Amino acid sequence: MSSVKTTAHSVVEPTPTVKRIAGAIVILYALVTMIPLAWIFLTSIKSPPDSISYPPKIVFTPTLEGFCNLFTTRTRQTPDYIQALPAPSSTCDEITRSRNMVIAGPSNYWPRFGNSLLIAFGSTFLAVSLGTLAAYGFSRFRVPLADDLLFFILSTRMMPPIAVAIPIYLMYRQFGLSDTALGMILLYTAVNVSLAVWLLKGFIDEIPREYEEAAMIDGYTRLQAFWKVVLPQATTGIAATAIFCLIFAWNEYAFAVLLTSGSAQTAPPFIPTIIGEGGQDWPAVAAGTTIFLVPILVFTIILRKQLLRGITFGAVRK
Amino acid sequence: MLARATPTTIAVRVRGLSDRAIAWLFITPTIALLLAINIFPLIWAVYLSFTNFRANRPNAEVEGVGLRNYQRVLNDPDIWIAMQTTAHFVFWTILLQTVIGFALAYLIDRKFRGHAFWTTVILIPMMLSPAVVGNFWRFLYQPQIGLFNYIVSFFTGIPPSSFEMLGSVTLAPWAIIIVDTWMWAPYVMLICLAGLRSIPDYIYEAAEVDRASAWRQFWSITVPMALPFIMLAVLFRGIENFKMFDMVMLLTGGGPGSTTEVASITLKREAFESWLTGRSSAFAIILFVAVFGLANIYVKALNKVKQR
Secondary structure, X not given: OHHHHHHHHOOOOOOXXXXXXXXXXXXXXXXXHHHHHHHHHHHHOOOHHHHOOOOOOOOOOOOXXXXXXXXXXXXXXXXXXXXXXXXXXXXXXXXXXXXXXXXXEEOOHHHHHXXXXXXXXXXXXXXXXXXXXXXXXXXXXXOOOHHHHHHXXXXXXXXXXXXXXXXXXXXXXXXXXXXXXXXXXXXXXXXXXXHHHHHHHHHHHOOOHHHHHHXXXXXXXXXXXXXXXXXXXXHHHHHHHHHHHHHHHHHOOHHHHHHOOOOOOOHHHHHHHOEEOOEEOHHHHHHHHHHHHHHHHHHHHHOHHHHHHHHHHHHHOO | OHHHHOHHHHHHHOOOOOHXXXXXXXXXXXXXXXXXXXXXXXXXXXXHXXXXXXXXXXXXXXXXXXXXXXXXXXXXHHHHHHHHHHHHHHHHHHHHHHHHHHHHHHHHOOOOOOHHHHHHHHHHHHHOOHHHHHHHHHHHOOOOOOHHHHXXXXXXXXXXXXXXOOOOOOOHHHHHHHHHHHHHHHHHHHHHHHHHHOOOHHHHHHHHHOOOOHHHHHXXXXXXXXXXXXXXXXXXXXXXXXXXXXXXXXXXXXOOOOOOOOHHHHHHHXXXXXXXXXXXXXXXXXXXXXXXXXXXXXXXXXXXXXXX
């Protein structure tokens, strides 16, 4: 009886035992994979001595010290000096004083984080806008040498970033674009637009031309048909492409470390430079890392369907 | 029906810009940006590679040196060692990522309960910044305090302070290979999963009717049908790992000695520390041509596999 039922859907359906074993191995792998990330989070709420104790502490008293150290710069003072100060005005103040230090001012973390936001979203917006237009152009019109142009666009990604960085560095110095957000936005847009054109061309190719033609018979111009018919149809593809561009621009390090030094620096080159007394302040580094990773984690979870489609899509197409 | 029958009439009746104008209007901005920020620098790099220009001395006289930069790069034993180191990394990371990625995809394709959720969990490392994560792995690898050494010694009994992942000549390359595999095996997994899902069920059903063993089905259906996808993943990872920079920079900075000095690190050192702009440009061009050439040969092989 039951065997009849299983063959009804497919003889290739794996047996429950197979499924259970497969599931167990995959879950084990996933849990092992998560250990470093869990450790980053745990370290961010440890005190500096707890973070470097051996054996590594799993049970400890959580503290905000890492976050306080991330957001502030501190100077060491004599106990007498600290005694003479008025009562601490915040938790961070209190923690800092208990280590014989006082808060000297805010750290550079939020400005760097802000740069990351500005540059990542700015370049994503530009890359996706330009990419959508170009993809539509390549998809719908006969462009001379289209295949060569498309391959050329893709091949710009094969160059190691450091290699192009030399002339870009010289060029930016010439035009006053080095260490500016605009320069970084333009650069990341250029890097991302090649991917955007390729991904979006695939998505737009799948939208039947008949839709626009019907709209044009109804009296729309080509531009109106593009705006009102094609764009809404391409939303999923545009979203998937945007996530990829955003992840790249958010995570990029090589260009950022070579072309920015101060005002336009993003978080990836900044986080490793967070130092406490006597070396890297690991709870502060972990706190900075945690905050930096959160947006991407949230994106990954909310948009996982588009993400899966986007990645496999890029792979399935030629 | 109507639309297909009347294309010429549409073209005549359409108001506004002509299709040709729109095509150019849409494509030109992208091409212009790429020309300005990708192609122009590339051509400039080619030009620089024939000169003795140094970026830290912009006012010194620039002289053409012919092919001397290329000659020097190709005769420099350090650069050949860097290329070997790179090849070593590319080989091991691709091997490990392909095996793990394919195995995971194969298991996830069994569609056990909750497979979608666990797939998302596994994907998280590849979404993160290699530099930021690499920096934190440096902490995990500390011999006295790091979690990695603690876990390894817990399972093997080797004292944790007796092996330094980042300080030892033999272990440092593996420290990087482990982190790279941790990050990118999920990527290979995704592409393989797309490949496995593209195999139609009826082929397995036919094999089942012929009483082919599971082992036989795996080697004569699953692997060959998924091969183009596996090869594609290898191509993407190969190109990326050839350019590997941020993770190595943050984990070891090329050390100890120069055991983990991959091509990108050498390039950075020559271009931005020694300021040998002309010479490093020549090296960059050689790298680009090498990747481009290898990728092209590989794509030809891939197309052959696809056609079978």
